[in-house]
Amino acid sequence: MANNNAQNNIESRLDTESKQQQPLQRINFILMAIAAGMIILGFLLMTGAPATAQEFNPDIFSTRRIVVGPTITFLGFVFMAVAIAWNSKSKK
Numbered sequence: 001m002a003n004n005n006a007q008n009n010i011e012s013r014l015d016t017e018s019k020q021q022q023p024l025q026r027i028n029f030i031l032m033a034i035a036a037g038m039i040i041l042g043f044l045l046m047t048g049a050p051a052t053a054q055e056f057n058p059d060i061f062s063t064r065r066i067v068v069g070p071t072i073t074f075l076g077f078v079f080m081a082v083a084i085a086w087n088s089k090s091k092k
Contacts, residue, residue: 024084031083035076042073 046069051057059065 025088027088028083028086031086032080035080035083038076038079039073042069042071042076045069045072 046065048059048062048065049057051060
């Protein structure tokens with residue numbers, strides 16, 4: 001009987017835990033999904049046909065592959081850190 005009361009007490013405390021006590025809110029997960037999308041987009045922009053021993057592909061030096069893709073990927077990683085550390089300003 002005492003064990004059952006203790007378990008009910010724990011469950012009631014978990015139910016009443018406010019959203020402020022949770023480390024990550026819904027907005028954090030939305031921002032992390034956007035950051036993950038940026039990272040994936042950056043890696044996709046860096047892909048392309050390789051240069052082989054039989055044929056040189058000048059596209060390996062394109063601005064998209066050596067500047068734009070890595071920049072978007074890096075910004076995605078920075079934005080991921082910001083998304084994790086983001087603290088919503090709710091008034092509770």
